Amino acid sequence: MLDKLRQEFLENTTQILILDSTNRVLETDNSLFYIKKDSDITDFHPFFHVISSLFDDDRKEQKFYCVQMEVKGKTCFYDIRTVVHFEKKQVVLFVEDLTDHYKTVHQIKQVRNESIINFNITQELNHELNVQRGFKNKFLANVSHEIRTPLNSILGFLSVLENTNLDREQLDLIGIIKDSSKNLVSIVDDLLDISKIEAGRLEIKNKRFNFRRFTESLIKTYELQAEEKRLKFVSDIGTNLPRFLIGDQLRLNQILINLLENALKFTHQGTVTLRVSTNSRNMRRIPVTFEIIDTGIGIPKEHLTTIFESFTQLEKRGLFGGSGLGLSIVKQLTQLMESDLEVQSMEGEGSTFKFTIFMGVSHDQKEEKEISRIKKSEKRIGGSKKRKYRILLGEDIEVNQLLMMRLFADEGSYSLDIAKNGEQVVLFLEKYQYDLVLMDLSMPIMDGYDAAMRIRNHSDKKIKKIPIIALTARTTEEERDAAKESGMNAYLTKPINAEILFKTIDRLLHRYKNKKKEEVKE
Amino acid sequence: MSVSKKVVLLGHFGVGKSSLLRRFVENTFSESYTVTIGVHIMKKEVHLEKESVTLVIWDVEGTDDFTKYRPSYLMGASSFIYVFDASRPVTYSDIKYNLEHLKEKYPHISVHIIGNKVDLVDPEVILNELKAQDIQHSYLSSAKTGENVELLFENVAAQLLENA
Numbered sequence: 001m002l003d004k005l006r007q008e009f010l011e012n013t014t015q016i017l018i019l020d021s022t023n024r025v026l027e028t029d030n031s032l033f034y035i036k037k038d039s040d041i042t043d044f045h046p047f048f049h050v051i052s053s054l055f056d057d058d059r060k061e062q063k064f065y066c067v068q069m070e071v072k073g074k075t076c077f078y079d080i081r082t083v084v085h086f087e088k089k090q091v092v093l094f095v096e097d098l099t100d101h102y103k104t105v106h107q108i109k110q111v112r113n114e115s116i117i118n119f120n121i122t123q124e125l126n127h128e129l130n131v132q133r134g135f136k137n138k139f140l141a142n143v144s145h146e147i148r149t150p151l152n153s154i155l156g157f158l159s160v161l162e163n164t165n166l167d168r169e170q171l172d173l174i175g176i177i178k179d180s181s182k183n184l185v186s187i188v189d190d191l192l193d194i195s196k197i198e199a200g201r202l203e204i205k206n207k208r209f210n211f212r213r214f215t216e217s218l219i220k221t222y223e224l225q226a227e228e229k230r231l232k233f234v235s236d237i238g239t240n241l242p243r244f245l246i247g248d249q250l251r252l253n254q255i256l257i258n259l260l261e262n263a264l265k266f267t268h269q270g271t272v273t274l275r276v277s278t279n280s281r282n283m284r285r286i287p288v289t290f291e292i293i294d295t296g297i298g299i300p301k302e303h304l305t306t307i308f309e310s311f312t313q314l315e316k317r318g319l320f321g322g323s324g325l326g327l328s329i330v331k332q333l334t335q336l337m338e339s340d341l342e343v344q345s346m347e348g349e350g351s352t353f354k355f356t357i358f359m360g361v362s363h364d365q366k367e368e369k370e371i372s373r374i375k376k377s378e379k380r381i382g383g384s385k386k387r388k389y390r391i392l393l394g395e396d397i398e399v400n401q402l403l404m405m406r407l408f409a410d411e412g413s414y415s416l417d418i419a420k421n422g423e424q425v426v427l428f429l430e431k432y433q434y435d436l437v438l439m440d441l442s443m444p445i446m447d448g449y450d451a452a453m454r455i456r457n458h459s460d461k462k463i464k465k466i467p468i469i470a471l472t473a474r475t476t477e478e479e480r481d482a483a484k485e486s487g488m489n490a491y492l493t494k495p496i497n498a499e500i501l502f503k504t505i506d507r508l509l510h511r512y513k514n515k516k517k518e519e520v521k522e
Numbered sequence: 523m524s525v526s527k528k529v530v531l532l533g534h535f536g537v538g539k540s541s542l543l544r545r546f547v548e549n550t551f552s553e554s555y556t557v558t559i560g561v562h563i564m565k566k567e568v569h570l571e572k573e574s575v576t577l578v579i580w581d582v583e584g585t586d587d588f589t590k591y592r593p594s595y596l597m598g599a600s601s602f603i604y605v606f607d608a609s610r611p612v613t614y615s616d617i618k619y620n621l622e623h624l625k626e627k628y629p630h631i632s633v634h635i636i637g638n639k640v641d642l643v644d645p646e647v648i649l650n651e652l653k654a655q656d657i658q659h660s661y662l663s664s665a666k667t668g669e670n671v672e673l674l675f676e677n678v679a680a681q682l683l684e685n686a
Contacts, residue, residue: 042526046565049526049578053598062594066560066583077560102559110557113584117536117555120610 017041017093023051026090032078032097033071045069047080054084054091066102077102137195141476144188148473149397151188152494155181156403159498163410185495190325192475193254197332201477204248204336208362211245212237214253215276222260226272229264238277241288246360251333256290258326259353263294270295270350282361289356299345307343389435389509393418394425394451395471396443400494404438407498414505422451429455429463435512436505441472441483448472449486456487465515467508471496524567524574527682528598529675532591532624533605534613535584538638541665542605543581546675551666558583561595568679575679586613588620600682602633603674608662609642617657632685634678635659641667 015032019025023041035041041048047067054062064080081094158178162171196202219235226233256274263272275291299307308331334341337357345351391414395401401418408416417432419425423446425437437455441448448470458464470483473494483491490504531539540558544550547564558581565578582595596602602624606614617635624633637648640662652659660677663670 046563046578049528049565050598053528057597062597064561064594065592068558068560068562106557106559109559113535113557114555117610120612123612124610 013097015093015095015097017095019048019051019091019093021052021055021089021091023048032076032095051082051091054082055086055089057084060084060086066098066105075099133195133198137199140191140195141474144192144475145473147184147188148475148494149400151181151185152473152496153399153403155185155495156407156498160403160406181495187325189475190329193329194325194332196477197329197336202333202336204251206246206248206360208244208246208360209249210243211241211247211359212243214249215274218253218256218260219274222264222272222274225264229267231264231267231269232271234271234273236273236275236277240281241276241278242286242361244362245286245288246362247357248337251337252357255330255333255355256292258330259292262326263292263296263351263353267294267296267350272296285358285360287356288359289354291352291354293350293352295350298347298349298351299343300347304343304345308341388412389414389505390433391416391436391438391505392425392428392432392434393438393440394420394422394443394448395438395440396420397440400440403496407496407501411502422446422448422454425451426454426458429458429466430460433462434466435509437466437468438471439468439488441470441474441479448488449482452483452486452488465512467512469501469504469508524576525683525686526565526576526578527600527679528578528580529601529603529678529682530580530582530596530599531603531605532582532588532620533584534586534607534610537584537605537607537610537613538665539584539603539605540581542603542636542638542663542671542674543579545665545668545671547579549668551668553666566675568676570676570680570683573683575683577675577679586616588623596628599628599631600685601678602628602631603678604633604635605638606636607639608637608648609639611651614652614655614657617655632681634661634674636674637662638665640664640669 012029012031016027016029017025017035018027019041025035025037025039025041028035028037033044035044041051047064047069050064060083062082064082067078067080069076069078076097076099079096079098081096083092083094085091155178158174158181162174162178166174193202215235215237219233219237223233223235260272260274271294273291273293275289275293277289277291278286279289280286308327331341334355334357339355339357341353341355343351343353391408393401393404393416395404395418405416405418408414417428417434419428421443422439425439426446428434429437439448439452443451446454452468452470455463455466455468467490468488469490469492470488471492471494472479472483475493480491489508492501492504531543533539535557536555540556540562541551543562543564544552547566560583562581563578564581565576567574567576580595580599582591585591604617604620604624606617608614614637621633624631635658637652637659640648641664645662648662661670661674663674665671
């Protein structure tokens with residue numbers, strides 16, 4: 001009865017075959033596929049070539065899972081169990097049809113494998129991109145260094161030349177060379193910033209700063225520039241904005257300068273407006289909205305999406321100069337500040353660039369007394385004629401030595417000695433008494449980093465504690481960190497700005513002097 | 523009548539083992555990737571100068587861990603063809619480890635190492651990469667263009683006859 005029911009209602013999914021060792025079919029029930037008795041089974045499917053090797057193996061039973069075969073035009077998947085009767089030289093095959101099960105497995109594995117392969121390919125592409133990016137960043141850092149070094153001399157000597165007896169025409173010409181050189185410096189800076197942002201090495205450093213003074217200074221600068229172009233500069237700074245805010249002043253300045261310069265560059269009549277506002281009275285963190293509005297030439301609609309790409313310049317004729325990196329940097333900097341730069345523009349009518357960043361509100365809204373105290377003492381140090389401070393410069397390039405000599409010649413408060421390499425710097429410090437060291441980082445025999453480390457590990461306490469300022473054309477964060485690690489107190493990049501140089505010297509001398517006083521008291 | 527020899531294609535999934543087989547047996551190629559599960563077997567007679575040999579080629583489901591291969595799939599094999607994807611380093615970074623396993627379990631079976639999908643890479647770059655990793659490959663092939671496919675299987679067949 002049960003056999004009858006089985007025959008009637010259940011499909012037979014297993015075929016049994018008996019073969020001899022020469023692959024000849026002795027018996028078959030042909031449940032799954034038809035094979036003639038006495039035929040060579042390898043003619044049916046190449047899988048069955050395996051039969052002969054079964055007799056070379058010690059094992060009586062074997063199982064072959066998921067063997068794929070084309071049967072009656074359909075792809076089937078079989079599990080095949082073989083049982084060898086060595087004495088009879090026969091093998092029994094149990095072929096089980098598991099097509100439905102394996103088709104489901106196939107679908108799952110198809111999806112899984114495809115996603116793993118795609119992941120591998122993406123990883124590989126990322127790796128390649130990172131290698132290329134690394135090469136580009138290294139290249140940019142090197143090019144920047146090579147350009148900065150001669151620019152340092154050009155700008156430095158132009159300042160010196162400016163203070164000699166020149167007529168108005170000559171001064172005008174110097175002004176043009178100076179502007180072009182400064183332009184070149186800003187292009188190099190832009191290139192470096194782009195590479196830093198792409199490498200994820202540019203960090204937003206939030207600090208407390210005088211926001212009101214910051215906007216006032218911007219307004220002053222651009223009012224003058226607008227006036228030169230006979231444009232009207234309008235400033236609208238919200239009166240409810242706190243005096244002191246917490247944010248990245250340096251990068252915010254960079255964003256606003258880029259946008260304001262662009263607005264002035266592309267506006268030939270009308271106004272340029274800087275609007276800063278907040279709608280929040282929160283005491284901890286407020287959204288500050290910056291808008292730069294101009295009545296300039298505007299941007300064609302089709303270019304509104306591409307203006308933020310690197311090296312995009314709508315003015316292809318090159319009338320306005322620049323590297324085409326400014327807006328790309330601004331866009332990426334605002335993104336780093338968790339904001340987004342929006343632009344609205346109408347060709348021939350003007351443009352509005354707008355972004356909102358969240359800034360912390362400083363608890364202390366009073367002017368720091370410390371700052372004014374430092375300023376007073378700076379004046380004291382710089383203006384003092386009683387004692388000359390002895391500065392030692394470590395610098396191997398002759399033209400840079402000459403420039404520094406010229407800059408120091410105009411300053412009565414200091415005397416300058418020059419050492420040609422790091423080893424000489426240490427030797428001079430041991431032989432003579434100095435108040436501060438200016439150290440180039442790339443020098444032959446012993447570089448600036450090694451010399452600084454030698455100084456910081458010196459047995460003489462006085463030498464050990466002398467302030468050191470790094471002077472270099474290298475501007476990467478890594479180099480800045482390495483200089484700090486080697487014990488240098490400040491880091492100035494070439495081209496050297498004389499005002500910043502002497503301010504830094506005064507600041508460090510003041511700090512050094514105070515420390516010495518405290519040590520004497522103790 | 524020619525002698526039959528079992529050859530097994532091994533390697534990670536997606537390296538083009540099935541494509542190599544189809545190019546060799548049917549002279550066809552498809553850009554779309556279809557996973558092989560279990561084993562798919564095809565055969566082709568290779569005519570050499572004096573003799574012929576029928577290669578019964580087992581295209582086994584790909585895996586990165588050769589210790590997971592079912593022994594029944596590899597049983598009775600005369601030769602292994604180890605295929606990797608020249609455009610995906612992950613498919614050849616573990617070659618030495620997998621070869622060691624094969625050498626230990628199947629010491630008498632020859633292994634041919636094939637870098638497939640060479641049409642996707644700069645051959646000079648991949649050759650330098652293989653040299654740096656000390657991988658002694660037999661051929662760089664492309665199932666897509668057919669480059670070195672026939673030559674590879676002919677070479678396998680010739681070696682099998684030589685060792686017979």
